[in-house]
Amino acid sequence: MVWEYEVRYQCLRERDKAYTNWLNRIPHKQYALAFDGGYRWGHMTTNLVECINSVLKGARNLSITALVKLHASQLASGNIQVSCFDRQNEVFKVREMPSGLEFAVDLRGLRCDCVEFQVDRIPYRHVFACCASQQLDWQVYVHDVYKMDQVRQVYRARFRSLGNPTTWPAYNGPWFVPNSYLTRVTKGRPKMTRLLNEMDTRMLRRPRHCRLCGVEGHSHNRCRQSAGANADRDAQ
Template sequence: MQRAGNIVVHRFNRRNEVFEVREMPNGKVLVVDLARRTCDCGHFQVERLPCRHVIAYCANQRLNCQLYVHDVYRMTETHKVYRFEFVPLGDVETWPAYYGPTLVANPALRRTLKGRPKLTRYLNEMDSCDMRGPQICRLCGAQDHSRSRCPQRVRPSGAGDIGPP
């Protein structure tokens, strides 16, 4: 409702229920057809709820915008879900024995919880090392090693010493 405050109803044909609105900050013009329940923004037909453009038109024409809410969102439809009886399942031990097929899970489809996630995208020719060229160290400019493995890298004292002092 607040976002509909900066929308002006530009032109309308009340008989055909078609109108044009203009958003004031950017001057964007959108067409709404209430008979077909469509709007150029796309929200009206996807969500089946009045978008801000429909709300602006209803406020301009003093109409109730609740008329354009789809029946799915009404309380009468929600009550229809619960009108059927639910049968309690009872204790598992009182259930009859099952002799049907046994479901065996595929371990390859199981999600691993530990570690770094595996790469899921498809690799193409740009991912091969041949296309990228040789690895060049940014520190010394030599090939076949990186800056973190460079032999000329300054290490803290005692980091590479092996043996007794």
């Protein structure tokens, strides 16, 4: 926003004119989003910062000390300590911090006490930590089912033609009826949970009012009076 740029520009000027003199030698569009014409707006504020907004959603209005503590706890949650049981047989013990939970990882046997390695058959955080501590290649422990050779073999088999549906034999098996209560509601837009900022000017504006009835919350296209007027016109 231009007004936000002007406020920060004046703060720099009041501190020392040398800052603003240095900025004046650079075109505004090269360093300020307010003057870039919108080319970098969506990429820099929506795509890259969206994940940060979700992480800091519950602490954006807290003090600086609380924000620093939140960052420290989140960074520590991803730390994994690795102890080598048997380097030759590729067996390790990992400890997640700060919870202190310990798991045994058998890289050669493709096993881990958390069972995720056996279920997904692909390296994950415990395996990556072991490989990083011992300088091992994590790609060795990827199951063959994820390799392109196995994928190509799926399409080597010949597919039978289904033929004309009228020639198919009659089906006498059970019929499955879907549960309507488990159907996902797809009507309307999903509820948004992220916090709005200056970028969401359309969402921050005042609620819309109908031009026909004057009621807040809908437009004239979805007004009941509009539907009644269309029905009367069709009847004529």
